[in-house]
Amino acid sequence: MSLFADLLTTVFERRMPLPGKLRRDTRPIEKIAADLVGTAGEESGITTARQLFERYAAKDDEGKTAFFRHLATAMSVDALRLRAALAAYEEGQTKDSYRALMEAAEPARQELIRRLNRVPGATGQLVSMRKDLLRLGRGDPDLEALDLDFRHLFASWFNRxxxxxxxxxxxxxxxxxxxxxxxxxxxxxxxxxxxxxxxxxxxxxxxxxxxxxxxxxxxxxxxxxxxxxxxxxxxxxxxxxxxxxxxxxxxxxxxxxxxxxxxxxxxxxxxxxxxxxxxxxxxxxxxxxxxxxxxxxxxxxxxxxxxxxxxxxxxxxxxxxxxxxxxxxxxxxxxxxxxxxxxxxxxxxxxxxxxxxxxxxxxxxxxxxxxxxxxxxxxxxxxxxxxxxxxxxxxxxxxxxxxxxxxxxxxxxxx
CATH class of the missing domain: 3.40.630.150 (Malonyl-CoA decarboxylase, catalytic domain)
Known part of the structure; x- marks a missing residue:
């Protein structure tokens, strides 16, 4: 293995110590997802992500489908914000207007998936989550659109x-x-x-x-x-x-x-x-x-x-x-x-x-x-x-x- 690949393996295999046992959390999983996207602290974000994974794993197929549907609708692209950002970019193609356009064009659920991936071992859990999505969302336009976000991120994370x-x-x-x-x-x-x-x-x-x-x-x-x-x-x-x-x-x-x-x-x-x-x-x-x-x-x-x-x-x-x-x-x-x-x-x-x-x-x-x-x-x-x-x-x-x-x-x- 090359030196670079050896270093890369070392980086990925490093295990960040996890916080202790999770406290009992009664928030709906949708609220946990919103809080995770909005959190600023790394440690609190990891705790919130772990809580979301734990809550998701406990759901049956009906509950998982409902969670996916929430991501597909409530955490999709804000069309009004995107139109405004595009209009501002067309008026003046500056660094700030381009940044605003990029941010508006990305659905909040992509950032949610990224933040979930900060938890040690989360990549495999997200792959398993997408397996559920493919199984449960077949033929559903909203859930198939959500899968494009998983696929987009995985194409980067799993590139050659x-x-x-x-x-x-x-x-x-x-x-x-x-x-x-x-x-x-x-x-x-x-x-x-x-x-x-x-x-x-x-x-x-x-x-x-x-x-x-x-x-x-x-x-x-x-x-x-x-x-x-x-x-x-x-x-x-x-x-x-x-x-x-x-x-x-x-x-x-x-x-x-x-x-x-x-x-x-x-x-x-x-x-x-x-x-x-x-x-x-x-x-x-x-x-x-x-x-x-x-x-x-x-x-x-x-x-x-x-x-x-x-x-x-x-x-x-x-x-x-x-x-x-x-x-x-x-x-x-x-x-x-x-x-x-x-x-x-x-x-x-x-x-x-x-x-x-x-x-x-x-x-x-x-x-x-x-x-x-x-x-x-x-x-x-x-x-x-x-x-x-x-x-x-x-x-x-x-x-x-x-x-x-x-x-x-x-x-x-x-x-």
């Missing part, structure tokens, strides 16, 4: 400059390993023996991003297999009786599972930085690695086939590969982006649709979501930036000639 990349291995603390098991979202980890098979062998790696304010909580992690050649089956990749390689024998790094860990950080992107950082670090540590690919699920394939009146059942492996390629290259969402969420993620990072495989994930989940199909996205480190820019500008999909040929064959067969 504050994240620390750590390797996860069999010697990592047990409480971290338990969370890896719990948070694995792509290929379930059955038990500790299964976890050992993914972490202990010399041809396996795992890396996670942590935030110094939440040192015991991985934010996102990626599992990596070091192989010779590009694999086309996750069951083969994870088989108990597979032949192990030394790291130096491998020529390919396979990112076969990427899991976001914190539901309260949905929409705050870490994955693009994680994959690129891990690929860059591995290429330095193991110069023999020449290829960086994923072995990824195609979670929207079965639903798309159903919508198109198509099926993989009874189809030859080649026909299944053709349909999967057609889906990845032509199926779009309402914005014109690839319909498949995993495709959007990797293509947005600058990856290339490299190959598709039949009978690649024969688990119940794999068969249900994609008929067992999987895809390799290739990270060509020399072309990632160019591919990313083209995708960002026009959703241009980078793919191999083989993939384009398969997609064209599917179009011709169903025309």
């Amino acid at each position: 400059g504050f994240l620390v990349l750590r390797p996860i291995n069999w010697e990592s603390p047990a409480h971290i390993l338990e969370k890896i098991i719990a948070y694995e979202a792509v290929h379930a980890i059955d038990d500790w023996d299964d976890l050992r098979r993914r972490l202990q062998p010399r041809d396996r790696r795992c890396f996670a991003f942590f935030h110094p304010a939440m040192p015991d909580e991985p934010l996102i992690f990626v599992e990596v297999a070091l192989t010779r050649g590009i694999p086309g089956s996750v069951q083969t990749l994870l088989a108990e009786d597979r032949a192990h390689l030394t790291a130096e024998e491998a020529d390919t790094a396979v990112f076969y599972s990427i899991s976001n860990c914190q539901a309260g950080l949905a929409g705050v992107s870490f994955g693009n930085s994680l994959i690129k950082q891990v690929a860059a670090d591995l290429s330095v540590a193991l110069p023999g690695l020449k290829t960086f690919v994923t072995l990824s699920p195609i979670p929207g394939l079965s639903r798309w086939l159903e919508d198109e009146g198509l099926s993989l059942e009874g189809a030859t492996p080649k026909r299944r590969r053709e349909l999967a390629a057609r889906y990845l290259l032509t199926a779009k969402d309402r914005h014109g982006a690839p319909r498949d969420p995993v495709a959007r993620f990797h293509l947005g990072n600058g990856a290339i649709v490299h190959a598709v495989h039949a009978d690649a994930d024969t688990s119940a989940k794999g068969m249900a979501q994609s008929g067992g199909m999987m895809v390799n996205y290739l990270y060509d480190l020399d072309r990632v930036a160019q591919n990313h820019e083209r995708f960002a500008a026009s959703y241009a999909i980078a793919s191999t000639g083989e993939i384009r040929a398969l997609a064209n064959a599917a179009e011709t067969a169903t025309a």
Whole structure:
């Protein structure tokens, strides 16, 4: 770890002594929130923030929803004040008029969230609070607007400059390993023996991003297999009786599972930085690695086939590969982006649709979501930036000639 990151970790992990036991507080939580925004003293502010967290934690879903609704309405932008500030700024664009405009444009609830975050350990509590908000506020315009404030602040607090990349291995603390098991979202980890098979062998790696304010909580992690050649089956990749390689024998790094860990950080992107950082670090540590690919699920394939009146059942492996390629290259969402969420993620990072495989994930989940199909996205480190820019500008999909040929064959067969 660099000296700066080491210092940053020290700063964030420093624990401020908390005041003693909180006195019983009968104020409504809405009054506590108003008092917190209005308080000037740091110590009294921390006490008030702790009281708000304590009161919030004791509420049921109905009470939490009511609290969120209060923040969304009573602590929103004051439109009259904002209009006045904008008029004054238009008359004279001075430092004072600009400051007044900025202050008027920011809702009081943003300052409330900042002040709550002064409590040691509060960052994790705020992430948990947003998890509740996302769950309870879905489809509610006022609460979805409130979420924009959480997301705005989290985008700053969790930007790449504050994240620390750590390797996860069999010697990592047990409480971290338990969370890896719990948070694995792509290929379930059955038990500790299964976890050992993914972490202990010399041809396996795992890396996670942590935030110094939440040192015991991985934010996102990626599992990596070091192989010779590009694999086309996750069951083969994870088989108990597979032949192990030394790291130096491998020529390919396979990112076969990427899991976001914190539901309260949905929409705050870490994955693009994680994959690129891990690929860059591995290429330095193991110069023999020449290829960086994923072995990824195609979670929207079965639903798309159903919508198109198509099926993989009874189809030859080649026909299944053709349909999967057609889906990845032509199926779009309402914005014109690839319909498949995993495709959007990797293509947005600058990856290339490299190959598709039949009978690649024969688990119940794999068969249900994609008929067992999987895809390799290739990270060509020399072309990632160019591919990313083209995708960002026009959703241009980078793919191999083989993939384009398969997609064209599917179009011709169903025309």
